[in-house]
Amino acid sequence: MRGGRSLDRGLTRRELWPQYLGGLVTEVVYIAVLGAIAFGVAVLAGVVF
Amino acid sequence: MLLRPRREDHLVIGKYTGKIVIGIGFLMVVPLLTSIAFGEWDTVVDFVISISLCMAFGYGTQAVCRTDRDLGWSHGLVVASSSWLVATAIGAMPHWLSGHMGSYLDAMFDVMSGYTTTGLYLMQDLDHIAHGLNMWRHLLTFAGGQGIVVIALTFLFKGAAGAYTVYVGEGKDERLLPNVVQTARAIWLVSLVWLAIGAAALAIAGLALGQDPVRAVLHGLWVYMGAWSTGGFAPQSYNTLYYHSLAYELIAIVVMIAGSFNFALHWAVWTGNRREIRRNVETVSFAITLTLLVLIATFALAKAGVYSDAMVLFRKVFYQLASGHTTTGFSTIYSRAFVTQWGPIGMLATTIAMAIGASACSTAGGIKGIRVGVIAKAFLQDIRKWVSPEHALITERYHHIRDITLSDGLVRSAMTITIAYVLLYALMTLAGVLYGYDFADAVFEGVSAASNTGLSCGVTSPSMPEGLKALYIFAMWLGRLEFMSVFVLGGYAVSLVRGRR
Amino acid sequence: MTVPVSRPWSVGLALTLGILMALVPGHAFASDATGDFEPSSSELVESPEEFDGDTIIFTGEVIGEMMTRGDMAWLHLNDDAYRDRNVEEGAPLGGYNSGMAVWIPLESTKGELTFGDHEHEGDVVRISGTFNAACPEHGGDMDIHASSLEVVTPGHRVDDPVSPVKVVWAIVLSMIALVAFLADRLRARVEDTMGV
Numbered sequence: 001m002r003g004g005r006s007l008d009r010g011l012t013r014r015e016l017w018p019q020y021l022g023g024l025v026t027e028v029v030y031i032a033v034l035g036a037i038a039f040g041v042a043v044l045a046g047v048v049f
Numbered sequence: 050m051l052l053r054p055r056r057e058d059h060l061v062i063g064k065y066t067g068k069i070v071i072g073i074g075f076l077m078v079v080p081l082l083t084s085i086a087f088g089e090w091d092t093v094v095d096f097v098i099s100i101s102l103c104m105a106f107g108y109g110t111q112a113v114c115r116t117d118r119d120l121g122w123s124h125g126l127v128v129a130s131s132s133w134l135v136a137t138a139i140g141a142m143p144h145w146l147s148g149h150m151g152s153y154l155d156a157m158f159d160v161m162s163g164y165t166t167t168g169l170y171l172m173q174d175l176d177h178i179a180h181g182l183n184m185w186r187h188l189l190t191f192a193g194g195q196g197i198v199v200i201a202l203t204f205l206f207k208g209a210a211g212a213y214t215v216y217v218g219e220g221k222d223e224r225l226l227p228n229v230v231q232t233a234r235a236i237w238l239v240s241l242v243w244l245a246i247g248a249a250a251l252a253i254a255g256l257a258l259g260q261d262p263v264r265a266v267l268h269g270l271w272v273y274m275g276a277w278s279t280g281g282f283a284p285q286s287y288n289t290l291y292y293h294s295l296a297y298e299l300i301a302i303v304v305m306i307a308g309s310f311n312f313a314l315h316w317a318v319w320t321g322n323r324r325e326i327r328r329n330v331e332t333v334s335f336a337i338t339l340t341l342l343v344l345i346a347t348f349a350l351a352k353a354g355v356y357s358d359a360m361v362l363f364r365k366v367f368y369q370l371a372s373g374h375t376t377t378g379f380s381t382i383y384s385r386a387f388v389t390q391w392g393p394i395g396m397l398a399t400t401i402a403m404a405i406g407a408s409a410c411s412t413a414g415g416i417k418g419i420r421v422g423v424i425a426k427a428f429l430q431d432i433r434k435w436v437s438p439e440h441a442l443i444t445e446r447y448h449h450i451r452d453i454t455l456s457d458g459l460v461r462s463a464m465t466i467t468i469a470y471v472l473l474y475a476l477m478t479l480a481g482v483l484y485g486y487d488f489a490d491a492v493f494e495g496v497s498a499a500s501n502t503g504l505s506c507g508v509t510s511p512s513m514p515e516g517l518k519a520l521y522i523f524a525m526w527l528g529r530l531e532f533m534s535v536f537v538l539g540g541y542a543v544s545l546v547r548g549r550r
Numbered sequence: 551m552t553v554p555v556s557r558p559w560s561v562g563l564a565l566t567l568g569i570l571m572a573l574v575p576g577h578a579f580a581s582d583a584t585g586d587f588e589p590s591s592s593e594l595v596e597s598p599e600e601f602d603g604d605t606i607i608f609t610g611e612v613i614g615e616m617m618t619r620g621d622m623a624w625l626h627l628n629d630d631a632y633r634d635r636n637v638e639e640g641a642p643l644g645g646y647n648s649g650m651a652v653w654i655p656l657e658s659t660k661g662e663l664t665f666g667d668h669e670h671e672g673d674v675v676r677i678s679g680t681f682n683a684a685c686p687e688h689g690g691d692m693d694i695h696a697s698s699l700e701v702v703t704p705g706h707r708v709d710d711p712v713s714p715v716k717v718v719w720a721i722v723l724s725m726i727a728l729v730a731f732l733a734d735r736l737r738a739r740v741e742d743t744m745g746v
Contacts, residue, residue, distance in 0.1 A: 023319030038367040045351035046359035091710045101723035108730035173643045177636040179668045259617035286647035361690035383595045
């Protein structure tokens with residue numbers, strides 16, 4: 001089980017990378033949605049006051 | 050009943066604590082090399098002294114504590130909590146030797162704040178410190194976020210079976226992969242990929258903002274480390290206000306929110322389970338509380354007329370609240386501006402955000418989304434029971450990687466830790482008030498320390514009472530390790546004196 | 551971690567000043583002979599509304615770097631205890647850094663400025679401009695929009711000398727570390743050969 005050196009070779013196989021990066025993009029999109037909601041709130045508050 | 054520990058117990062604990070301190074010594078090689086590269090010879094000597102101390106302590110302890118026994122459950126917890134203390138005591142050496150700290154206690158405050166990814170600091174004249182020391186500040190916060198133990202697991206433990214308990218003792222209890230060492234490696238993989246992308250994005254932004262290439266790269270790396278570890282250290286005393294840039298702020302927000310995700314969530318999303326990000330109890334809980342608090346703070350600040358237009362409101366409110374909720378502690382306003390500009394409602398919203406914190410098994414602190422989610426579900430379940438016919442069977446589920454049925458045991462343990470956090474917050478508030486600070490300031494700062502956030506409203510300063518500094522150090526340690534291993538260490542200490550043979 | 555204001559006594563002073571200002575109409579007492587205000591950064595942070603929109607004079611050490619944006623630039627001026635001499639060159643500790651961000655036309659910064667960092671004590675410059683408690687143009691940042699800049703005291707290179715005492719400590723401690731390392735290895739080898 002012990003792959004040696006710094007990272008397990010099993011985890012850094014080339015065919016896994018598209019999936020990893022896709023996951024990373026998903027995370028960024030999720031955070032962007034949170035930001036967009038906050039921006040919407042700010043616009044609303046700007047209109048109200 | 051407490052059993053008095055035997056000689057073998059001390060040996061096991063000593064051996065593994067020694068290993069972790071050796072790990073800290075190796076970590077200091079990075080700032081040492083940085084100082085050599087920039088010709089900061091006085092700082093080089095500081096790091097040589099500190100590395101020698103780590104090695105002397107670590108190898109000395111190992112030589113004395115020779116044993117083949119593996120770690121038992123309570124050993125692991127004691128190793129986790131005690132190694133954080135020793136690592137703080139020795140890790141404070143470079144800070145203290147730099148001449149920028151008022152006392153050794155101040156230096157320990159900064160280092161504990163770094164390891165626990167809090168971000169409060171007492172360093173004076175930060176704007177004139179060496180690159181090597183700045184590297185150490187940010188590296189130790191990055192290391193603390195990853196988990197000092199996770200680092201030791203990856204490089205030093207060589208797959209000891211009992212290592213899992215040390216890992217749990219550090220407040221991380223998810224197995225991403227069946228094997229704990231592989232789990233540690235998966236955590237590294239996620240963090241290093243984010244490091245490459247996040248630091249590069251910040252460095253490019255810095256270049257575009259007019260920084261020279263060397264400073265842009267260093268600042269990019271350091272701000273990334275501060276954000277990903279939800280630590281909140283930054284290379285300049287102006288924190289991230291220094292950059293005056295929407296782009297820089299947005300990248301920092303993305304990194305700090307990503308850093309506040311549970312590593313199990315990262316791993317699920319990265320291995321193809323994309324839907325997990327909107328189904329997970331912690332992301333749902335985080336999205337709800339963040340949005341509610343942003344709503345409150347935005348309307349309060351808009352009504353008070355502090356910020357003029359929507360863009361300004363968004364940039365200030367979302368940044369400080371995202372920073373507070375992820376327990377990062379970056380800010381684009383002055384500390385005292387929380388009091389002089391944001392006022393009670395803004396401070397209250399930020400305090401609640403810090404108190405809740407982000408995800409379990411991440412770099413973040415606070416009560417954590419999973420507990421808030423579980424308790425909220427349990428609350429709803431009870432209400433549904435009251436309004437349903439007597440014999441109706443009401444079950445409640447939450448989703449974390451898989452669907453989990455709510456059991457009383459689960460709710461109970463979530464409640465226990467939540468109550469422990471609330472008590473710690475209350476204790477820190479009380480201490481602040483007793484030392485003569487305003488109630489709102491004392492709550493804000495006390496919660497900030499105990500939830501490992503690091504936003505400040507001005508209470509923390511080099512001339513604050515020594516007693517309060519010590520209490521904040523204790524709160525940061527307790528909050529980061531989520532009580533259990535600290536209590537076990539306390540039990541170990543008591544059993545030394547009073548335990549049964 | 552947020553941007554600190556210097557020492558509590560100055561916070562206290564600023565608070566008192568702020569309260570006084572709230573009581574006294576205008577800031578008559580805060581003005582100097584020329585009729586311009588010269589508040590410190592901690593006074594500005596403590597009572598931002600009082601000074602919002604005022605023309606002020608601000609003096610401080612330029613820190614870090616100049617970040618140019620088109621024909622404008624950002625400067626950061628520290629008016630803290632390290633304005634003239636920093637810790638690396640032996641100044642006593644005097645609390646946190648404290649300062650203000652300044653937005654200034656690039657052409658007013660003519661000539662090379664020395665910026666404060668580990669190797670340098672920056673130029674002390676005096677600027678005059680409008681203080682914004684929450685600048686609408688810059689995302690709500692607290693800043694000063696300056697029109698003029700003059701160097702009051704030129705900066706200088708700072709040498710951080712290596713302390714001989716520390717070198718001795720470094721040598722002694724690394725020897726001890728080496729001994730501990732060897733002791734550990736030796737015990738490990740002895741146990742291996744003895745099959746413990």
